[in-house]
Amino acid sequence: MIVSRSIRGIRRIIQAVKKKGQVIGFVPTMGALHEGHLSLVRAARKQTDYVVVSIFVNPTQFGSGEDFRKYPRTFSYDKELLEKERVNLLFYPDVKTMYTEDFSTYVEEISLSKYLCGKSRPGHFRGVCTVVAKLFNIIQPDVAYFGQKDYQQAQIIKRMVADLNFPIRIKVMPIVRHKDGLAMSSRNQYLASNERKVAPVLFEALSLGKRLIKEGHKDASFIKEKMVEHIKKKCRSARIDYVSVVDHKKLVDVKVVKGKVLLALAVYIGRARLIDNMLVSARKRKMNDRQEN
Amino acid sequence: MIVSRSIRGIRRIIQAVKKKGQVIGFVPTMGALHEGHLSLVRAARKQTDYVVVSIFVNPTQFGSGEDFRKYPRTFSYDKELLEKERVNLLFYPDVKTMYTEDFSTYVEEISLSKYLCGKSRPGHFRGVCTVVAKLFNIIQPDVAYFGQKDYQQAQIIKRMVADLNFPIRIKVMPIVRHKDGLAMSSRNQYLASNERKVAPVLFEALSLGKRLIKEGHKDASFIKEKMVEHIKKKCRSARIDYVSVVDHKKLVDVKVVKGKVLLALAVYIGRARLIDNMLVSARKRKMNDRQEN
Numbered sequence: 001m002i003v004s005r006s007i008r009g010i011r012r013i014i015q016a017v018k019k020k021g022q023v024i025g026f027v028p029t030m031g032a033l034h035e036g037h038l039s040l041v042r043a044a045r046k047q048t049d050y051v052v053v054s055i056f057v058n059p060t061q062f063g064s065g066e067d068f069r070k071y072p073r074t075f076s077y078d079k080e081l082l083e084k085e086r087v088n089l090l091f092y093p094d095v096k097t098m099y100t101e102d103f104s105t106y107v108e109e110i111s112l113s114k115y116l117c118g119k120s121r122p123g124h125f126r127g128v129c130t131v132v133a134k135l136f137n138i139i140q141p142d143v144a145y146f147g148q149k150d151y152q153q154a155q156i157i158k159r160m161v162a163d164l165n166f167p168i169r170i171k172v173m174p175i176v177r178h179k180d181g182l183a184m185s186s187r188n189q190y191l192a193s194n195e196r197k198v199a200p201v202l203f204e205a206l207s208l209g210k211r212l213i214k215e216g217h218k219d220a221s222f223i224k225e226k227m228v229e230h231i232k233k234k235c236r237s238a239r240i241d242y243v244s245v246v247d248h249k250k251l252v253d254v255k256v257v258k259g260k261v262l263l264a265l266a267v268y269i270g271r272a273r274l275i276d277n278m279l280v281s282a283r284k285r286k287m288n289d290r291q292e293n
Numbered sequence: 294m295i296v297s298r299s300i301r302g303i304r305r306i307i308q309a310v311k312k313k314g315q316v317i318g319f320v321p322t323m324g325a326l327h328e329g330h331l332s333l334v335r336a337a338r339k340q341t342d343y344v345v346v347s348i349f350v351n352p353t354q355f356g357s358g359e360d361f362r363k364y365p366r367t368f369s370y371d372k373e374l375l376e377k378e379r380v381n382l383l384f385y386p387d388v389k390t391m392y393t394e395d396f397s398t399y400v401e402e403i404s405l406s407k408y409l410c411g412k413s414r415p416g417h418f419r420g421v422c423t424v425v426a427k428l429f430n431i432i433q434p435d436v437a438y439f440g441q442k443d444y445q446q447a448q449i450i451k452r453m454v455a456d457l458n459f460p461i462r463i464k465v466m467p468i469v470r471h472k473d474g475l476a477m478s479s480r481n482q483y484l485a486s487n488e489r490k491v492a493p494v495l496f497e498a499l500s501l502g503k504r505l506i507k508e509g510h511k512d513a514s515f516i517k518e519k520m521v522e523h524i525k526k527k528c529r530s531a532r533i534d535y536v537s538v539v540d541h542k543k544l545v546d547v548k549v550v551k552g553k554v555l556l557a558l559a560v561y562i563g564r565a566r567l568i569d570n571m572l573v574s575a576r577k578r579k580m581n582d583r584q585e586n
Contacts, residue, residue: 159398
């Protein structure tokens with residue numbers, strides 16, 4: 001595995017790879033790698049010829065009160081993991097390399113970014129789009145991999161790629177969970193051990209929401225209420241940012257569950273803001289139901 | 294010359310060209326071509342292997358009261374001109390191809406865009422950056438050519454390319470003028486014949502500004518005053534949007550002329566909003582001057 005901290009270094013290598021006609025797979029990360037990231041790397045390893053991973057804790061996607069400085073940085077551990085996965089190239093730039101002093105260009109998606117995490121983290125997705133556009137132009141991958149845990153992010157990146165015509169395919173890989181259901185996240189490291197014990201409550205709430213929908217419940221308010229109740233009962237200290245039932249494409253709240261919806265939530269447990277989500281298809285009405293109504 | 298209206302068609306061709314290792318030169322235009330555009334095309338023809346031109350009147354860079362609908366469209370004439378210049382590929386998309394219904398991603402430069410035309414045309418440079426980013430991702434050129442007549446635009450594009458790490462070199466080519474000094478522009482077509490006669494007053498004002506600076510004048514207000522005076526005297530009906538003396542890199546107004554400055558103006562003559570500019574280096578103080586002060 002080659003490690004490069006400079007854009008010029010990366011460009012030189014990428015050019016040579018492209019000349020050979022190899023297909024480039026790319027996994028952008030902020031480091032503090034876990035099995036979720038590694039599932040993306042493994043998909044890239046399987047599906048493409050040359051696997052590039054980036055590790056960059058991107059300041060422009062953190063708000064002023066957020067955890068940019070405290071975000072876990074575990075470079076040498078990450079590097080070992082990536083070597084084991086037979087990654088070809090690791091891009092590990094510092095902030096000055098990515099953002100020069102007179103930096104003044106941003107990429108912004110303005111529709112999907114309004115909802116869910118976009119509400120409580122203004123500017124977050126602008127930072128994400130900007131850094132991903134930069135990384136795309138530096139790495140020039142054929143395929144880029146994102147995790148479904150950041151569902152909204154993945155949708156926004158897909159939108160950006162379509163809108164700005166990046167010649168890149170986006171693949172979204174399933175959420176990887178601990179055995180107790182907690183979604184893997186670098187921010188799980190923030191959890192004290194008692195907090196870690198109750199953290200699966202988020203997955204439980206999503207599962208409850210899913211069960212209610214599968215049982216035929218259609219009223220989104222009712223479903224959300226039950227999910228919130230569950231979280232509060234099991235974890236009194238949880239502070240709920242949002243628990244939402246949204247259209248899985250447009251990300252707008254639905255009142256009545258119909259077709260495919262996304263159950264999504266963001267909850268503070270201690271100082272960790274955790275997110276999780278689940279795609280659910282509503283039960284189709286049977287002929288009988290329809291006749292009755 | 295191949296003409297393609299579809300992004301897919303362009304991608305197929307570009308891929309084949311890249312496989313051959315040819316260097317791609319790109320000239321984005323809004324059509325209504327004149328010698329200014331052709332000078333860019335000729336530079337591309339000389340300096341690169343495969344020349345791509347786009348013709349697309351981009352709606353997102355026009356304000357609501359502006360001339361999007363009336364902007365001159367002269368496709369068959371343009372096509373002939375480009376064939377004569379031995380252009381390889383002409384991309385001529387329609388609006389629906391470039392902007393799908395759910396389009397929601399924009400590229401915005403927020404520093405250089407605040408000044409000059411950015412003040413009177415809010416959103417203009419956002420539209421320019423967005424469409425140029427799209428075209429760059431579709432054409433994937435090695436070199437792209439812009440005219441100095443749109444000096445601010447060229448600076449913003451350079452900034453965008455640097456900030457977002459597009460693997461593209463930007464070349465800015467000199468302003469092409471009519472014999473009487475009027476800068477070539479598609480919008481000159483809006484001028485009635487009596488307006489066309491006085492339109493060189495813009496170039497004259499820039500030349501006057503330059504002469505004053507070369508004579509040793511340093512006070513930007515004085516220089517602008519003289520330029521405005523000249524325009525108003527020769528063309529009573531002219532409505533001045535701005536006459537500015539700015540830092541040639543940051544585009545901010547200077548009070549005292551020092552080093553290299555840009556004289557820039559935007560003036561309505563009839564219904565045509567015309568822009569023009571001139572780079573001027575201030576006379577260096579001689580040893581004698583310095584000792585005297």
